[in-house]
Amino acid sequence: MANVKHLTYEYLLTLGTTESVAKYLNMLGLLIALLIIIFCIDFIIRKLLIGVFSQFASRSKTNFDDLLVANKVPRNIAHIIPLLVALEFISDVFYDFPDFEMVVERGLKVFAIVLTLWIVRSILNTLKDYFKTLPNLKDKPIDSYIQVFMIFAWVIGVLSAIAILTRTPFIHFLTGLGAASAIIILVFKDTILGFVASIQVSINDMVRIGDWITFQKYGADGDVIEINLATVKVQNFDKTITTIPTYALISDSFQNWRGMTNSEGRRIKRALFIKQSGVKYLTEQDVEDLKNIQLLSSYLETRQSDIKSYNETNSINKELLLNGRNLTNLGVFRKYIDTYLKHHSAINKDMMIMARQLAPTTQGIPMEIYAFSSDKRWENYEYIMSDIFDHLLAALPYFDLEVFELPSGGHFIQ
Structure with a gap:
């Protein structure tokens, strides 16, 4: 083995080279030879692994192996054997330079940690992409879980690398970090908060x-x-x-x-603000006129009969409309809204349908619609809601009602 370590050393001495120069040139020659061998091994193994994985992926029914290739798992694994070769023969290259050997060996061990992290990251990215293709998992925060694993992997990797560079046993190195835990928590505060939040959200x-x-x-x-x-x-x-x-x-x-x-519908919850001064009792003629509205004719017939029977039974003086029971234009309009909604083709009849009168405000009396459209798509939902309120706004004058409006400049022109 010594002959290999001094492959060119003896020859250089015969050429009259000094021992010091011969050692350096011998080391340089062995280093170049090792680098060429490592490069060739890496190239061959990488091509073989990628070729094998690609052929296997093209024949298999699952897409997991395709994702392995896409995330460069075979390429990263191929670097392992050249790295092992380098670690095996680096002592021969630097046989005459033990200090250099120690530095290079540490560098290779650190690179081994980085390579391990690359492989782990590639596999985790593959799992992430694969899980996102599964119907049961595609709406889950897979990215958060993968990042958590990678953070732990990087922390362990960085600590291991520092322990190697400082020639400190890993366990002793972790013990020493306990004193700096407060600083670590402060530095990684957002990461820790995000980690906890991701778990709770999931x-x-x-x-x-x-x-x-x-x-x-x-x-x-x-x-x-x-x-x-x-x-x-x-x-x-x-x-x-x-x-x-x-x-x-x-x-x-x-x-x-x-x-x-x-759900089965999207809620419509909007109000018309009715001018309070327009609210009034309905005379018999008013009721007869409103019977021409088909959605109200049956209701008005029944209500008019019930009210008339009650007033006659109780001998109510109807010369004054205030006496006894009466219909109001606002109440009839509320019933019209309720009936109109129940006949509207875009309203879900299996969910709540209600037209309700809220407490009067300085802007008028709110007449609120509470119902659910069958179509939940935003564009269609807005169209349905607009169609309903277009109709109701146009229907108000038939009940002698008005929508409240704040006065504009034109109202003050004499």
């Missing part, structure tokens, strides 16, 4: 990829496209991207529309 099923969320504090209103350890990415409806800290999902309040999306 366990409590607060947000999934694809959910529509509204987060007013961060100006987010759109679909969640990515959940990772530090951030949640939301694609707003104007196609902009809003980035939200993951821990904000558990520390602040936001709105998740998943419940609406999974």
Whole structure:
């Protein structure tokens, strides 16, 4: 073996080279030869592994092996054997230079740690891409879990590398870090918060990829496209991207529309503000005129008969409309809204349908519609709601009612 270590050393001495120069040139020659051998081995093994994996991936039914190739797992694994060869023969190359040997050997061990991290990262990325193709997992925050594993792997890798470079046993090195734990926690505060938040978000099923969320504090209103350890990415409806800290999902309040999306309808909750001065009792002639409205004719017949019977039974003086029981234009309009909604083809009849009168305000009497559209798509939902209120606004004059409006400049022109 000594002959190999001094492969050119003896020859250089015969040429009259000094011992010092001969040792350096001998080391340089062995180093170049080793590098060439390592390069050739790495090239051959890489081609073989990639070729084998690619052929296997093309024949298999699962896409997992395709993802292994795409994430360079075979390429990274191929570097292991050349690294082992380098570690085996590096002592021969630097036989006459033990100090150099020690430095290079440490460097190779550190590279071994980095290579291990590359392989782990490639495998984890493969698992991440594969899990995202599974229907049961594609809406889960897989990125967060992968990042957590990678953070632990990098921390262990960096600590191992430092322990190797400082020639400190790994266990002793970890013990020494205990005193600096407060600083470490401070430096990695956001990462730790994100890690805890990711676990809580996943366990409590607060947000999934694809959910529509509204987060007013961060100006987010759109679909969640990515959940990772530090951030949640939301694609707003104007196609902009809003980035939200993951821990904000558990520390602040936001709105998740998943419940609406999974339900059978999308809620319509909007009010017309009716001018209070237009509210009045209906005379018999008013009722007869309103009977021409088909949606109200049957209701008015029944109500008019019941009210007339009650007033006659109780000898009510109807010369004054205030006496006894009466119909009001606002009450009849409320019934019209309720009946209209129940006959509307775009309203879900299996969910709540209600027209309700809220407490009077300085802007008038709110007449609120509470119902659910069958079509939950935003564009169609807005069209349905607009269609309903267009109709009701146009129907108000038939009941001698008006919508309240704040006076504009034209109202003050004499």
